[in-house]
Amino acid sequence: MSAEVICVGTELLLGDILNSNAQYLAQQLAGLGIPHYYQSVVGDNPGRLKQVIEIASRRSQILIFTGGLGPTPDDLTTEAIADFFGTPLQERPEIVADIARKHSLRGRPMADSNRKQALLPVGAAVLPNSFGTAPGIIWQPRPNLTILTFPGVPSEMKRMWQETAVPYLQSQGWGKEPIYSRMLRFWGISEALLAEKVAAFLDLTNPTVAPYAGQGEVKLRIAAKAESAAVAETLIAPVEKQLREIAGIDYYGADNDSLASVVGELLQAAGETLAVAESCTGGGLGQMLTAIPGSSNYFWGGIISYHNQAKISLLGVNPADLEEFGAVSDVVAQQMAVGVKNRLNTTWGLSITGIAGPGGGTEVKPVGLVYIGLAGPNLVTNFKIQLHPQQDRNAIRQISAGHALDQLRRQITTRNLSHR
Amino acid sequence: MSAEVICVGTELLLGDILNSNAQYLAQQLAGLGIPHYYQSVVGDNPGRLKQVIEIASRRSQILIFTGGLGPTPDDLTTEAIADFFGTPLQERPEIVADIARKHSLRGRPMADSNRKQALLPVGAAVLPNSFGTAPGIIWQPRPNLTILTFPGVPSEMKRMWQETAVPYLQSQGWGKEPIYSRMLRFWGISEALLAEKVAAFLDLTNPTVAPYAGQGEVKLRIAAKAESAAVAETLIAPVEKQLREIAGIDYYGADNDSLASVVGELLQAAGETLAVAESCTGGGLGQMLTAIPGSSNYFWGGIISYHNQAKISLLGVNPADLEEFGAVSDVVAQQMAVGVKNRLNTTWGLSITGIAGPGGGTEVKPVGLVYIGLAGPNLVTNFKIQLHPQQDRNAIRQISAGHALDQLRRQITTRNLSHR
Numbered sequence: 001m002s003a004e005v006i007c008v009g010t011e012l013l014l015g016d017i018l019n020s021n022a023q024y025l026a027q028q029l030a031g032l033g034i035p036h037y038y039q040s041v042v043g044d045n046p047g048r049l050k051q052v053i054e055i056a057s058r059r060s061q062i063l064i065f066t067g068g069l070g071p072t073p074d075d076l077t078t079e080a081i082a083d084f085f086g087t088p089l090q091e092r093p094e095i096v097a098d099i100a101r102k103h104s105l106r107g108r109p110m111a112d113s114n115r116k117q118a119l120l121p122v123g124a125a126v127l128p129n130s131f132g133t134a135p136g137i138i139w140q141p142r143p144n145l146t147i148l149t150f151p152g153v154p155s156e157m158k159r160m161w162q163e164t165a166v167p168y169l170q171s172q173g174w175g176k177e178p179i180y181s182r183m184l185r186f187w188g189i190s191e192a193l194l195a196e197k198v199a200a201f202l203d204l205t206n207p208t209v210a211p212y213a214g215q216g217e218v219k220l221r222i223a224a225k226a227e228s229a230a231v232a233e234t235l236i237a238p239v240e241k242q243l244r245e246i247a248g249i250d251y252y253g254a255d256n257d258s259l260a261s262v263v264g265e266l267l268q269a270a271g272e273t274l275a276v277a278e279s280c281t282g283g284g285l286g287q288m289l290t291a292i293p294g295s296s297n298y299f300w301g302g303i304i305s306y307h308n309q310a311k312i313s314l315l316g317v318n319p320a321d322l323e324e325f326g327a328v329s330d331v332v333a334q335q336m337a338v339g340v341k342n343r344l345n346t347t348w349g350l351s352i353t354g355i356a357g358p359g360g361g362t363e364v365k366p367v368g369l370v371y372i373g374l375a376g377p378n379l380v381t382n383f384k385i386q387l388h389p390q391q392d393r394n395a396i397r398q399i400s401a402g403h404a405l406d407q408l409r410r411q412i413t414t415r416n417l418s419h420r
Numbered sequence: 421m422s423a424e425v426i427c428v429g430t431e432l433l434l435g436d437i438l439n440s441n442a443q444y445l446a447q448q449l450a451g452l453g454i455p456h457y458y459q460s461v462v463g464d465n466p467g468r469l470k471q472v473i474e475i476a477s478r479r480s481q482i483l484i485f486t487g488g489l490g491p492t493p494d495d496l497t498t499e500a501i502a503d504f505f506g507t508p509l510q511e512r513p514e515i516v517a518d519i520a521r522k523h524s525l526r527g528r529p530m531a532d533s534n535r536k537q538a539l540l541p542v543g544a545a546v547l548p549n550s551f552g553t554a555p556g557i558i559w560q561p562r563p564n565l566t567i568l569t570f571p572g573v574p575s576e577m578k579r580m581w582q583e584t585a586v587p588y589l590q591s592q593g594w595g596k597e598p599i600y601s602r603m604l605r606f607w608g609i610s611e612a613l614l615a616e617k618v619a620a621f622l623d624l625t626n627p628t629v630a631p632y633a634g635q636g637e638v639k640l641r642i643a644a645k646a647e648s649a650a651v652a653e654t655l656i657a658p659v660e661k662q663l664r665e666i667a668g669i670d671y672y673g674a675d676n677d678s679l680a681s682v683v684g685e686l687l688q689a690a691g692e693t694l695a696v697a698e699s700c701t702g703g704g705l706g707q708m709l710t711a712i713p714g715s716s717n718y719f720w721g722g723i724i725s726y727h728n729q730a731k732i733s734l735l736g737v738n739p740a741d742l743e744e745f746g747a748v749s750d751v752v753a754q755q756m757a758v759g760v761k762n763r764l765n766t767t768w769g770l771s772i773t774g775i776a777g778p779g780g781g782t783e784v785k786p787v788g789l790v791y792i793g794l795a796g797p798n799l800v801t802n803f804k805i806q807l808h809p810q811q812d813r814n815a816i817r818q819i820s821a822g823h824a825l826d827q828l829r830r831q832i833t834t835r836n837l838s839h840r
Contacts, residue, residue, distance in 0.1 A: 013456050014599070015447030016632070016641065019439055022461070027435030036433050037468055041442070041459035048457055055475060179434070190523075192491040192531035192553070202493055210464075211492050212431060213573060221436065276703075276724070282710025283696075283703025286724040290702025293778055293813060301730035303723055304696070304706040310721035310764055314734075344730055358713055386526070388551040393713060395575055 001174055002035040004060035006052060008068040008077050009152055010043040021066045021150075021157055028161060032169060033178030033225070034062065044068055049080040061144055062174070067152030069134035071113040077149060078137065082121040085141040089119040095126065099133045127164050132156040138168060146172075180232030181223040182254055184243055187406045189250040191218045197246050207235050209243070216399035217259075249410060259405035260288040260295075266412045267298035267348075274408070275344035276302035277315055277336040277351040279327065280370065285352060285401040300344045305336065315339030328353050328365055330382040333373030337382075341375045349375040352404050354385075356396045361389060370400045372407055383407050421594055422455040424480035426472060428488040428497045429572055430463040441486045441570075441577055448581060452589060453598025454482065464488055469500040481564050482594070487572035489554035491533040497569060498557065502541040505561035509539040512546065519553045547584050552576040558588060566592075600652030601643040602674055604663055607826045609670040611638045617666050627655050629663070636819035669830060679825035680708040680715075686832045687718035687768075694828070695764035696722035697735055697756040697771040699747065700790065705772060705821040720764045725756065735759030748773050748785055750802040753793030757802075761795045769795040772824050774805075776816045781809060790820045792827055803827050 005025050011017050022039050029036040038060065042052045049068075056063050068077030082089050095118035103110040117134050120126065127136035127148060134156070136149040148165055150157040169175060186194055191213040195202065198220065201209040207224035222239055226232035244251045253262045267274055276285045282304055289299045303314045308327055311317040316339040317332055325331045333353050341349025354370030361367035368387035374380070385403050387396050425445050431437050442459050449456040458480065462472045469488075476483050488497030502509050515538035523530040537554050540546065547556035547568060554576070556569040568585055570577040589595065606614060611631055615622065618640065621629040627644035642659055646652035664671045673682045687694055696705045702724055709719045723734045728747055731737040736759040737752055745751045753773050761769025774790030781787035788807035794800070805823050807816050 012443075013446055013459070014450045014643075015443045015445070016630070018443045023432075023435045023438045025435070026433055030434045037463060037465070038472070039433070039459075039461035043457060045457070051479075052458070059471075181434070183436075190526075190528055190531070192534050193528065195492045196531045196533055210430065210494055211490075212436075213490065215575075221431070223434070278703065278706070280710075281707070282715075282719075283698065283706025283722065283724065284710075286698070286703025286726075287701070287707050287817075290700075290704075290724075290726060291814060291817075295702075296726055299702075300727040301724040301734070302703065302726075303734070304703065304710075304721040306706075306710060306716055306722075307720040307764075314721070314723070314763065343734065344727075388522075388525075390550045390579070392575060394711060397707075397711075 001061050002037050002059075003029055003062035003064055004056045005029075005036065005039040006056060006063060006065045007039070007041045007152075008044065008049060008065060009041075010045075010074070012041050012067075013043045021152065021154055024154070024158060025064055025066070025161070028166070029175075030179045030181075032166070032175035034169065034175040044074040044076060046076055046080045046083070049077065050084045053081060053084045057145055061146065062169075063145070063147045065147070065149040066157055067150075069117065069136065069149060069151045071111060071117055071133070075116075078120065081139075081141075081147060081149070085121070087121040087123065087141065090122045091115070092118050092120055092126065095120070095135055098135075102131075102133055127160055129156055129160055130163065131159070136160060138164075177225045177227060179223050179225055180229055180236065181221055182236050182240060184220045184222065184240065184247075184251060185253045185257060186218045186220070186247055186250045187216065187252050187259060187402065189218060189247070194218050194220070194247065194250070198243055201239060201243060204239070207232075207239055209239065215395060216402045249413060252406070252409060258288070258292075259402055259409060261292050263405050263409050263412075264289070264292050264295055264298055266409065266416075270347075270412065272347035273298050273300050273344075274348045274350060275300050275340045275346040276404075277340035277349065277373075278302060278304050279306060279311070279336070279351075279353040280356040281352050281397045281401050282306055284397050285350070285404055288401055288405065300346050303340050303343070311336065315343070326365065328355055328369060328371060330371050330373075330384065333371035333382045334375070334380050335373070337373030337375040338380055347377060348408060349373070350404050350408055352400050354396070354400055356393045356400075357389065358393060368396055370396070370403070372400070372404045374407055374411060376411065379411070421481050422457050422479075423449055423482035423484055424476045425449075425456065425459040426476060426483060426485045427459070427461045427572075428464065428469060428485060429461075430465075430494070432461045432487075433463045441572065441574055444574070444578060445484055445486070445581070448586070450599045451601075452586065453595035454589065464494040464496060466496055466500045466503070469497065470504045473501060473504045477565055482566045482568070482589075485567070485569040486577055489537065489556065489569060489571045491531060491537055491553065495536075498540065501559075501561075501567060501569070505541070507541040507543065507561065510542045511535070512538050512540055515540075515546065515555055518555075522551070522553055547580055549576055549580055550583065551579070556580055558584075597645055597647060599643050599645055600649055600656065601641055602656050602660060604640045604642065604660065604667075604671060605673045605677060606638045606640070606667055606670045607636065607672050607679060607822065609638060609667070614638050614640070614667065614670075618663055621659060621663060624659070627652075627659055629659065635815060636822045669833060672826070672829060678708070678712075679822055679829060681712050683825050683829050683832075684709070684712050684715055684718060686829065686836075690767075690832065692767035693718050693720050693764075694768045694770060695720050695760045695766040696824075697760035697769065697793075698722060698724050699726060699731070699756070699771075699773040700776040701772045701774075701817045701821050702726055704817050705770070705824055708821055708825065720766050723760050723763070731756060735763070746785065748775055748789060748791060750791050750793075750804065753791035753802045754795070754800050755793070757793030757795040758800055767797060768828060769793070770824050770828055772820050774816070774820055776813045776820075777809065778813060788816055790816070790823070792820070792824045794827055794831060796831065799831070
């Protein structure tokens with residue numbers, strides 16, 4: 001028993017829209033424990049659509065369609081499905097009435113084309129749409145094959161999925177064994193090296209462990225099949241414990257944790273505060289920190305010293321040092337961190353100065369060169385990072401901000417350990 | 421001649437990541453004029469992957485794979501492709517050398533598992549990866565079938581696509597009638613209202629005009645089929661001109677323009693400078709401005725005054741006003757804008773203070789209430805915005821920053837018009 005997601009729409013093939021429906025349905029199927037091995041995208045073309053139905057109906061038992069239920073001539077999902085299974089369409093008076101009612105509610109005339117949306121295959125049940133005009137179907141055109149259709153508008157699709165499809169799928173007894181997962185997050189180690197360190201775990205079958213590379217970070221996903229969250233936890237917890245021990249300080253958090261949230265928790269636990277001084281990131285570090293609700297408890301603000309004059313006047317960077325060492329230097333990074341710590345009167349000052357590119361690089365200071373300054377209780381230090389010069393400006397800025405947070409995380413974590 | 425996109429990765433089937441690669445490739449193929457009728461997603465499973473290759477190789481002539489090129493055991497795209505076509509893999513010494521070089525640049529040891537990434541099918545050309553360790557292939561395993569593979573990391577995939585795949589596909593003479601498109605961008609008008617204003621254009625056939633809603637913005641996509649860019653331009657230009665006239669000042673730019681780039685051009689043209697003072701956006705406005713290369717010509721920096729004390733000490737906001745009107749008020753927004761303009765000695769000061777949620781809202785000042793302050797030559801003003809309180813924190817922050825830039829844009833544009 002496995003499900004297949006089929007998204008219909010030429011706009012997907014032209015790249016005009018992002019296929020967020022496929023991700024939503026994938027998450028939902030995993031949560032319900034219904035296996036899902038294939039997704040297909042096909043345009044509003046009856047021949048190709050029928051070809052996709054033919055392939056999918058041979059290898060999957062639940063076909064979930066999104067898109068192509070609208071009133072316009074290029075909406076032909078329902079027609080193609082009915083045609084493929086040799087079943088005639090039939091107008092459903094209760095749908096015509098529902099569409100007419102929705103139009104009158106909005107004070108709009110019902111278009112003739114809307115009647116098309118009331119044509120469903122003989123034998124198919126209506127999958128109701130609470131606020132759009134396009135209903136879907138739940139239909140078993142033959143034994144061991146179930147078809148569900150949804151409109152492409154994400155809000156309507158999700159509502160119909162939750163209100164009708166989930167209870168229906170559960171009532172059929174499908175999805176007994178959901179997948180429960182935990183995503184462990186690491187910073188400061190490559191995917192390959194982490195995978196090598198935890199190689200023995202990658203062959204496990206329940207739970208499985210799989211590595212992923214993100215922007216600057218690496219993740220390990222532990223996924224368990226189990227009849228309940230409690231049972232899954234007994235499978236996941238011991239593996240998680242061992243993986244975290246192997247990774248040591250490179251492990252920083254799990255699931256929805258981010259470097260910013262983890263740093264926030266460390267600061268809050270210690271009753272400490274933070275201010276930032278940003279050059280090449282231009283506010284990105286502050287934005288990451290303040291993405292966390294409640295960050296005002298420990299993040300007091302910062303200074304975006306994009307222009308050198310701002311480094312001098314707002315942060316107290318020494319003009320002679322700026323001249324001698326340049327804005328992208330260990331000396332200036334440290335002075336920025338000290339300056340913002342003093343001006344905002346916080347426990348920690350964290351700074352970033354670097355060359356985000358694409359221009360501005362030199363032989364000695366190439367694009368991707370970033371200095372992070374950190375000033376704290378009895379501590380002023382800096383870290384030099386060389387990111388790949390070919391990476392784009394945005395990636396360099398984001399990864400730099402991540403490294404800055406990571407350095408503060410390591411500093412506080414190490415101190416906490418040595419205090420024990 | 422048509423292309424098919426095949427995205428490989430169990431994380432896609434579990435909904436752990438959004439398939440943005442498929443959208444990017446779809447846009448690119450449309451731009452090149454290479455027809456694209458199917459997309460498939462399949463997990464890291466050799467049997468199912470080979471089944472997908474079998475189907476795709478029967479109906480499409482260019483197969484574009486993303487994902488599964490990493491160093492870990494579950495990365496098996498290259499292996500499965502070679503296996504399907506009965507071709508052995510061969511280690512490429514130049515790739516091993518390249519991977520070793522990249523590791524040493526970053527001061528990290530190369531893992532043994534990275535050698536796996538140097539195994540390519542005999543006869544396949546290398547599709548180089550400038551900064552990641554995973555190269556792709558360009559391979560014709562049989563006449564009239566071309567295979568291109570890319571890693572799943574979007575930044576690497578895009579770079580490889582642009583640097584190598586596009587020139588290759590063009591050199592093969594594929595893509596005779598490309599779709600040329602222009603995306604017009606609007607701020608300060610709803611999708612429904614804009615669509616109503618331009619209703620007559622939505623029925624055009626070449627070019628077509630289609631509306632899209634973005635985050636805070638609305639877009640109209642004009643798309644023309646033509647044998648050359650010059651011919652497309654003769655189709656698009658008159659429609660664009662009329663649409664821009666209808667929209668007036670709500671139109672702000674096209675294609676890759678952003679509010680930040682447009683504001684930057686206006687400032688640079690006027691020889692003026694900008695500083696920002698941010699509360700709820702925490703640096704997001706500065707980040708948007710500095711995402712534009714060359715922004716140091718007009719953006720001098722800013723102050724992230726997250727804590728009220730920072731509003732007083734760094735921006736000179738009056739403590740009595742803070743007490744009386746609250747941090748989220750027209751009075752404080754204006755004082756922040758004036759304060760940052762004076763401290764950074766710029767032409768303009770732009771500020772944001774608001775309630776991004778999810779907590780912190782009250783009956784009088786609900787989540788989504790945002791004040792924008794603007795100080796400029798002979799001008800101090802503010803704008804009140806009420807975003808939907810149910811929107812998430814991130815959206816409220818991003819849209820607020822957009823509104824701030826849009827207000828500055830309108831101010832400068834209107835002044836320029838009245839000066840004429």
